[in-house]
Amino acid sequence: MVVTAKSMDGKEIGKVEKHYHPQATNCRDTKERYGAQWKVANLRDTSLQPNKTKAETIEFELPAGVRAADVTVDLVYEDVNPDNKYPIHSITKRVSLDK
């Protein structure tokens, strides 16, 4: 998931990535491995779990003089490598500090 905040002139204010997937090592060192032939067991699992909500709170401080931003949340599935992407959802919301 990539959360990006941009000012009204399109300048990026901030960007946060969250990665949801099981992470395995070969159990002989602490390096994460991809590929069944190298992995032995999961060390950490941040993946999306059935019947559980994955909730995040992400904060961006706005630069001086900026009172509004467009926030885009892109949820993307990556398979085999980070370049092989399957877009799932993209939601953009405008946030203003002015009432």
Next chain:
Amino acid sequence: MKGFRIMLVLLMIIALPVAAAAQKAKTIDELATMYDASSCKSCHAEIYAAWEKSHHARPLMGVKGGLMLTPLALKKGEPGSTAFSEDSPKKMTVKNFPCFKCHLPQAVISAEDSVAVELAEALIAKDSAKVAKLQITCIVCHNTKAIIHKRELGEPEKGVLYGLKDVASHGDKTYTKVKKSAIMKDSVFCGQCHGLGPNLEFDQAFQCANLYGSYLHNYVSSGGTHTCQECHMPKVDGKADHLIAPNFNDDKGTSELLAKAINLDVQTIGYEWLRKAATYVPKIVVETKITTTAGHRIPDG
């Protein structure tokens, strides 16, 4: 005596094909022929067409034309080689490809080591056409993997396919009968290959899919009741979809399937945070909530 000789000859003639059938395949072509399911196509055209697009039809190809077993075929010590690699492809055996457990189950019971050598050489030569001949065909699921209670029910019978119901007379030359499988509608059937976790039964442990473990321990335990087949093999025109989606070679279809299973909720607020007296920090807060209807962790396989 003459009658006895005739009987003996007749018995030998009858016994020959049986012995031949029990022999293991020496080549990729022989193994492919042994498990060939092309005759299924004439009567089950829609199911066959869906299967042809599925990952089951290209279990050694990976995603988008890859040859995912290549690291095993590389020479030991070569960059990218694995603990399963040997000094030469000529030394490869069926045991050097533990992935066969699920990616080509028929090789475990029906292939000589020469098939492993031929596969290793094909992988190194990037001979996709040859590797593509090795498939998880109809026969693998509807015969080889159809029985898990072998002590009670015996081994899958030759000439018999296993399905959702008994069919006394099945119009195929080789598979003349269909018997009802005890497990074909159940998740455990898929769980045979779609993984509980690390494969610790091998002399070099490794981990592929964890999907069935996730299903059992996170989905069923939280009250989930759907089977793998209900979600991944929905009825299309009254027949189970043998595409068994996702098909990761289909970008659009995969995105649509994921979007159907995964919900994203985004809420935002903007305000001026009073960090300390007279010091306002303009801030926006993004709250995201992801929920899924899948019966297993995402991602997994």
